[in-house]
Amino acid sequence: MQARRLRTAVSLVAVAALAVGAAGCAESDRGDDNSGEAKTGGTFIFAGAGDPKNFDPIFNDDGESFRPVRQMYDTLVQHKPGTADLVGGLAESWEHDPEGKVWTFKLRQGVKFHDGTPFNSAAVCYNFDRWYNMKGAAAQSQMIYYQDVFGGFAKNEAEGAGQALYNKCEAKDDSTAVVTLNQYKGAFPGAFALTALSIASPDALKKGDADTVKQNGDSFEYSSFATTTPVGTGPFTFGGWDKAKNEITLNRNPDYWGEKAKVDKVIIKVIKDENTRKQELRAGTVQGIDFPAPADRKALSGEGFQVLDRPAFNILYLGINQKNPKLKDLRVRQAIAYALNREQLVQTKGPGGTKVADEFMPDTVLGYAPDVQKYEHNPEKAKQLLKDAGAEGLTLNFYYPPDVSRPYMPNPQEIFTVLANDLQAVGIKVTGKPRPWNGGFKDDVQQFGKQDLHILGWTGDYNDPGNFVGTFFGRGKVEFGDQAMTEMFAAITKADGTVDEAGKKAAWEQVNRDIAAKWLPAVPVWHAPPAIVVTKDVQGMIASPLTDERFNTVSVNK
């Protein structure tokens, strides 16, 4: 009996000692070293906000999947760090024929995939052909960006899918790949920089059975390539995905063709709760977090963290649904625009650096017209327009999602309150309709069109006006009441199909002028810069307007 007690006591003391020891280690690991110089080696731990889906770029369309994918793969064309401007990636240069159909890429030489196989024009064509020839409804339904850009497949599995834009890819010689399209599209060359169109190792794709996406009941099961053996050319190689610990490990690729990574290892830790991400940052257990709450930015920066604003590449708009006959009248829509005090909204509710929006795309995108009609806050004019249109005493329902935070809309509830007050002030009665984002809002607004007004927005995928204005207003959408603005649709289609750069710019500028003055299908509200936060030990993090941050430039100084 005594012996047993003694044993229990000894083991208790041992466990306590171990625990104290661990705390001691944690403390000493955090020891400050303020030498101020960028160091190489070590581990950079970044807290992401959600699970990635898988690591096969073509089947993904969300930022949390793209974050690790961007570290492991490269695209033909890339964004200059910190901007939406295009620079060479795996292709050193590119050019197209006068019709904009034949695109010739001069490829970088001496690049190798992580599995040691060479990157060359055959590999590029293998990837393009793979996307185009993808079979099975399960696979095709998940290729969201491919369909956005290329319209359709060799054999479409779904009714309503468009005709494929892709025609063929030829490997002229080892370093020249020629992609032929059936017709020009304004999205190029910007779309070649899409993370979803990253180039993967043909060998690894074959070995990992990457094209097989199995549908099982309610869900899709991806190949081993997508989950355990992704292979690209990027600055980091895949280290593992521990799903119990929610950690993705990436290792430095010592043979990277570009700027080699400074840290040995990157760990992306999934922490869904925004508050917990912040606490981990403060505790020093992670060195970077994404999407801090707007209200925390000041505090974090006051505590010595680096709050890096991404240049705003997004738009928040107030949608107007013309299914309501009263809202078909341009004067009523203009009255709504004049009623809003967007300047004040930006000042009181916008994250630092937010700007009032006059157009549905940021001013860094080609075709932004500096001289569009602007709607300054003018309640008197709004009232007059409502009177002229015989729409006094208008009652409108206003849908908004109070439960989410989006990069362009960090605080929907507050935005709704301010906008609704502005509208009430000119005599428009507003009935607020809060709906959960995933449990009603998107269905009601985009599928059923139950709303008169709503707030929604968009973050651009690449530098092209079609990706903004074309997405919203290029055709009739339930969201805006399937408005029959044929003139607007035609103008957008024409601008999108203009190959010549100057002509394209002029066409889009005119579209933007006409949207503001003649059509006004919605009211642009603001461009809000989302932020990324890193500790003061971190150097070399370049915030990207497209959230296209690559961690090879990052070093951790501690």
Place this chain on the structure above:
Amino acid sequence: MLRVIVRRLLQLAVTLIALSALIFIWLRNLPGGPVEALLGERATPERRALLIKALGYDQPILVQYGKFMQRVLTGDLGNSIRTGDPVTDVIARAFPATIELAVAAMIIAVGLGVPLGYLAARYRGRLLDNLTIAGTLLGISIPIFFLGYLLKDVLTQDIHWFPPSGRISTGMDNTSVTGFYVLDGLLTREFDASADALWHLILPAITLATIPLAVIVRITRASVLDVLNEDYVRTAEAKGLRHRTIRGRHILRNALLPVVTTIGLQTGALLSGAVLTEKVYNWGGLGTLITDSISGGRDYPVLQAIILLAALVFVLVNLLVDLSYAFIDPRVRVR
């Protein structure tokens, strides 16, 4: 006896089938679904239609249910919509996390609760008793998430004593054998991993333990007070037995019977508390899985599996209780 068991098992099967149908229809009638979650903001009507067709959501609900049951009967619970992993894998990963947390919370609740309750009863009306009673009131009434955030704020942010979230430090090398990290570290001699996991376990376990701790203290105190007034205690004292013997053999042993029942009940209650605690501490167990599966766009297969699993456990425990009654009391068998 055998007939009772067979009858109850048949009832169990019918209950589970009815329950599965209810859950299935209820989940699928909630607004918002996996389609929206999968498509994100880039949803076009065509894509939505394609996905709805691919997933079979355009078919009548009874057909969908039939297909679901067909799969379930072959032991296939489907794959998670969010991650694509087999549901059985997803649950198998989360299960040890929840059990580890629940066991730690129970160790704290029982280890502290029984002695505290006993002392409170012994020193009834004195300062210790009053403090304990006040403490249990607070423990029962404080919301778990509030306590969780409070503890985190003070002990991880103001003074860096504990890690704010997770089960083990990010990047810590550990070999997973059982999925219980503290135990795994001891088994594989990775003592630093074990200690690190223990360090992560303390705050969540304290948070989760508060309610059962308060309940156990109160039950123990009441039960000990009852026993103190029993004749046999007085007799023992009159016989001049040693205080230690009286306390151990006569008071505590008898007083513990209702306490043990309570511990059993509280263990069940821990699982519901775990949903909130796991959320606060990013714990990655079943509780986290439930909240993620709801907020992350209705992960039907995972939700169905967890609810059915919980229902199965609940129904089985009830069955066992009923059977044990029948075993103890022959009159039940006659009915």
